[in-house]
Amino acid sequence: MAKIMSLAEAVAENVRDGDTVAMEGFTHLIPYAAGHEVIRQGRKDLFLVRMTPDILYDQLIGVGAARGMKFSWGGNPGVGSLHRFRDAVENQWPRPIEIEEHSHAAMANAYEAGAANLPFATFRGYVGADLPKVNLNIRSIACPFTGEMLAAVPAIRPDVTIIHAQRADRKGNVLIEGIIGVQKEAVLAARRSIVTVEEIVGELAPPSPNSVVLPGWAVTAVAEVPGGAFPSYAHGYYPRSNAFYIRWDEIARDRETFSAWIKENVLDAKPEDFAHHAAKTSAKVA
Amino acid sequence: MTDFTPTEMMTIAAARALSNDDVCFVGIGAPSAACNVARLTHAPDITLIYESGTVGTKPDVLPLSIGDGELCDTALFTVSVPEMFRYWLQGGRITTGFLGGAQIDRFANLNTTVVGPYDHPKVRLPGGGGAPEIASNCGRIFITMALTKRGFVETLPFVTSMGHGEGGNHRERLGLTTSGPTRVITDLCILEPDLETKELTVTSIHPGVARDQIAGNCGWAIKFAGTVVETPAPTQTELSVLRDINARTRKAHEGPGKEAA
Numbered sequence: 001m002a003k004i005m006s007l008a009e010a011v012a013e014n015v016r017d018g019d020t021v022a023m024e025g026f027t028h029l030i031p032y033a034a035g036h037e038v039i040r041q042g043r044k045d046l047f048l049v050r051m052t053p054d055i056l057y058d059q060l061i062g063v064g065a066a067r068g069m070k071f072s073w074g075g076n077p078g079v080g081s082l083h084r085f086r087d088a089v090e091n092q093w094p095r096p097i098e099i100e101e102h103s104h105a106a107m108a109n110a111y112e113a114g115a116a117n118l119p120f121a122t123f124r125g126y127v128g129a130d131l132p133k134v135n136l137n138i139r140s141i142a143c144p145f146t147g148e149m150l151a152a153v154p155a156i157r158p159d160v161t162i163i164h165a166q167r168a169d170r171k172g173n174v175l176i177e178g179i180i181g182v183q184k185e186a187v188l189a190a191r192r193s194i195v196t197v198e199e200i201v202g203e204l205a206p207p208s209p210n211s212v213v214l215p216g217w218a219v220t221a222v223a224e225v226p227g228g229a230f231p232s233y234a235h236g237y238y239p240r241s242n243a244f245y246i247r248w249d250e251i252a253r254d255r256e257t258f259s260a261w262i263k264e265n266v267l268d269a270k271p272e273d274f275a276h277h278a279a280k281t282s283a284k285v286a
Numbered sequence: 287m288t289d290f291t292p293t294e295m296m297t298i299a300a301a302r303a304l305s306n307d308d309v310c311f312v313g314i315g316a317p318s319a320a321c322n323v324a325r326l327t328h329a330p331d332i333t334l335i336y337e338s339g340t341v342g343t344k345p346d347v348l349p350l351s352i353g354d355g356e357l358c359d360t361a362l363f364t365v366s367v368p369e370m371f372r373y374w375l376q377g378g379r380i381t382t383g384f385l386g387g388a389q390i391d392r393f394a395n396l397n398t399t400v401v402g403p404y405d406h407p408k409v410r411l412p413g414g415g416g417a418p419e420i421a422s423n424c425g426r427i428f429i430t431m432a433l434t435k436r437g438f439v440e441t442l443p444f445v446t447s448m449g450h451g452e453g454g455n456h457r458e459r460l461g462l463t464t465s466g467p468t469r470v471i472t473d474l475c476i477l478e479p480d481l482e483t484k485e486l487t488v489t490s491i492h493p494g495v496a497r498d499q500i501a502g503n504c505g506w507a508i509k510f511a512g513t514v515v516e517t518p519a520p521t522q523t524e525l526s527v528l529r530d531i532n533a534r535t536r537k538a539h540e541g542p543g544k545e546a547a
Contacts, residue, residue: 134405
């Protein structure tokens with residue numbers, strides 16, 4: 001049963017040095033506040049998993065919290081490169097990073113396999129592509145019925161998955177709306193999970209019987225962090241700050257500018273600050 | 287003649303490649319602009335799908351990322367990413383994939399992964415995302431990118447997604463039944479694969495562009511088809527639709543949200 005606790009407690013109890021950690025959110029509902037708490041608590045040697053590592057993972061990599069990363073597209077969407085990620089891969093700064101690279105289809109299938117308690121995922125993929133030559137975790141398997149060769153990748157089983165969602169009730173049942181990405185699969189594939197939410201309400205009141213709900217008994221910890229997805233967005237609460245994504249390009253380009261930004265906005269800041277940032281952009285959504 | 291930029295010509299020529307009946311998997315950037323111009327001009331009923339899970343979306347401004355709220359707000363429905371890749375893409379229900387890339391070779395293979403050796407890259411690019419499976423599972427592929435020596439290269443350092451492989455019937459030999467890239471739309475010309483060799487050849491040249499200019503911007507000895515036509519210039523309607531959506535997009539992306547975190 002999900003425990004409702006503060007973000008600091010949830011991270012202290014559930015994220016350990018050396019863990020394989022997935023922070024998911026397919027451009028929507030990215031758990032920035034939780035990622036910042038992981039940085040503040042000084043976790044190290046993490047193996048990060050995420051389909052679309054964007055600014056949040058650029059920050060975790062830039063502070064040296066990651067020993068490795070499994071991913072399928074690593075960029076600042078619509079803007080360009082992740083400069084901290086590139087600095088780690090190209091120059092080993094601030095430390096070398098081991099990468100395991102896949103396609104989106106492979107990652108999505110691998111999360112589903114993890115959620116379904118299967119050892120691997122199979123799909124029609126990677127035909128004629130070079131990734132299987134550089135990633136030993138991309139193999140092939142013959143269909144036992146037809147002999148067709150299919151791609152195979154190991155299931156993703158994170159030690160802990162962290163996501164952000166719109167609402168939870170006091171029992172820890174969680175509602176996710178909008179672009180739902182791979183969050184449900186990532187939580188169900190993990191041993192432990194933390195869900196930060198915009199608000200905890202008396203009645204969850206899902207909008208329809210088919211709404212995406214993670215029941216409290218399938219989640220480890222829930223923490224209320226209004227604005228916790230900023231500068232990404234929470235459908236129905238506040239929009240994505242495209243201006244910040246554009247601005248990140250100059251902040252991250254330079255090691256010193258980056259470190260100064262992290263000190264001011266992560267190390268010397270608190271989860272409560274997110275509500276303030278998100279509120280500034282929420283006027284047009286309300 | 288109305289004034290237009292090479293990039294405007296490229297986007298409009300790319301838009302024209304699409305029809306009302308297409309179910310199109312849209313890449314971000316130039317493909318996204320082309321697909322939405324098609325929807326706002328000659329193909330109002332085209333189905334646009336973004337890999338974030340939005341199906342039948344009709345954005346009023348171009349998304350900065352493939353998962354902007356605008357895409358979900360205006361979609362017929364939105365599915366999870368696993369469903370998108372398993373049922374809709376792998377299920378063979380998408381007629382056309384529209385891709386861009388950092389580098390392309392003469393057989394329309396694309397690289398968006400690394401420049402230089404994979405383990406010690408000179409430039410680390412974002413990676414493939416959906417492209418490896420989009421390239422093999424969509425009925426056919428359109429590609430749009432500016433024609434430059436850096437982009438159109440003799441040999442790719444890394445094949446992120448397969449086009450026509452080594453040419454000829456390479457796709458068939460690998461068991462693929464889809465057509466692969468059938469058109470590459472650049473800012474100077476349109477290229478199509480030769481029927482036999484599958485090498486990209488110039489079939490249409492944009493107004494005011496010389497053959498030398500095309501040859502000089504391509505990293506391999508580019509071939510011209512037996513019959514080469516001139517691409518019709520953008521119409522006033524096409525240009526104003528494109529400029530309007532670009533202006534709305536710029537305004538939307540400038541703010542709000544200049545705060546710190």
